[in-house]
Amino acid sequence: MAKGLTKRSVDYSQWYNELVAKADLAENSAVRGCMVIKPYGYAIWEKMQQELDRMFKETGHENAYFPLFIPKSFLSKEADHVEGFAKECAVVTHYRLKNDPDGKGVVVDPEAKLEEELIVRPTSETIIWNTYKNWIQSYRDLPIKCNQWANVVRWEMRTRLFLRTAEFLWQEGHTAHATKQEAIEETQTMIQIYADFAQNFMAVPVVQGVKTANERFAGALDTYTIEALMQDGKALQSGTSHFLGQNFAKAFDVKFATKEGNEDYVWASSWGVSTRLMGALIMAHSDDHGLVLPPKLAPIQVAIVPIYRSEEDLAKITEKVDVVVANLKKRGISVKFDDSDNRKPGWKFAQYELKGVPVRLAVGMRDLENGTVEVARRDTLTKEVVNMDGVDEYVADLLEQIQETIYQKALDFRAEKTTPVETFEEFKSVLEEKGGFILAHWDGTSETEQKIKEETKATIRCIPLEGDKTSGVCVYSGKPSEQRVLFAKAY
């Protein structure tokens, strides 16, 4: 048991907070609501970025960069968009400070007021569509498929490391298309990429679906989402992809000449995932001993701990371990040989467990005599002694197994915590006693959705794309329902 780490069963959110701190992922900063992502946490984010970036480029996207600041007037050009974001915008009003005439420090120079105030981007649709206007004249200029890796600011009242911070890192893709169909296909392609990434790299199973009107992105016609289930039974929206129709093209007057010689507004999509994925990763797999990382995203995949009495012993062990390290690296496995002498092996074992390192090798004099290595896997906390010869191949296989095992475990957990219900009584009791995802019929109205939210605090996470499509009657109103939708309490 990790010293000082609160058990999940005692206080889940405290467990999360302590884990983020103790595993050296992130910490609160001097700026309210803003986090410092520490090197170990950032290394995981970099691994996510690398893979996503590769997937974006494989599907024909290019990276670009747009400004941090957005003129205030841009935001208000799309009515729903400004409505959605206005309440959480940071605003730049001045461009200069001066010495405080009354004494120490500096004050805002009232002489230096901006003619037009600037919004710190909460998202970049407006500045990008203002720019795209200049890039697009003809259907030959389309499609445009840009992505940017950036920070955004949404002035949240209550924040939690990774899950909701006032500033966060993300990528936002913004595409422009000649046809509605193509824009819809792009929107769907990207949500599929997010789902693939979540499942194959993060080992987090997700439900793909469409958001209801209430939960839709401000300015979108349709929002596709991937929803993941955390160990406390709450849902986490982990990625979204929006079909924007011609809303932003109309707001920013972006027209193009069609093949037929007509003029038409451009069709748009946008899509993003953020450092919130870190929260999903942490809460999906980790246990009371600490972080559990999927091998594909672990900054250190293998930690090697030497066990020795004398310097001579260490030298002998190091000689053997160097070969193992070289062989592992040849296979593209990231490995850390921890020969620091200021910690005992037991401390190191606990530390690498806390940090979620998938595989730990221990090598002592006993192993040198027997030609063996002790192999411990983080996900099951089991240990085996194997031959040192060929341990690199053994570890390579094991890493794949761990990736698969933790995905399967998360999938089983979700299956167990997904409950179809037929009545509102059942809905409430399942939500109360079991939590998790609830599949229920819904009459399709915002009123019913709102009522259910008020009475139970559960929201419609999405209308799933896959699964049971049979019709029924709404659990709340008794009116006809086309298919079951996914309810849960959410982060």
Place this chain on the structure above:
RNA sequence: CGGGGUGUAGCGCAGUCCGGUUAGCGCACCUGGUUUGGGACCAGGGGGUCGGGAGUUCGAAUCUCUCCACCCCGACCA
């Protein structure tokens, strides 16, 4: 932004009610030694604007006012 709680060494805390030596303990850190197969032990040592500011007082970590930060629960949200 409402309700509750907490701010004392890098971390975790005691001391605050009832003001009074030099502000203390555990972990961490430094030095030396013994250790090393699941969070080692002994000895010595360093480290403090007691969250900030203002006030009361001969004297404030302690009392008063005020501001700030963080945590939990709500409302809001990726």
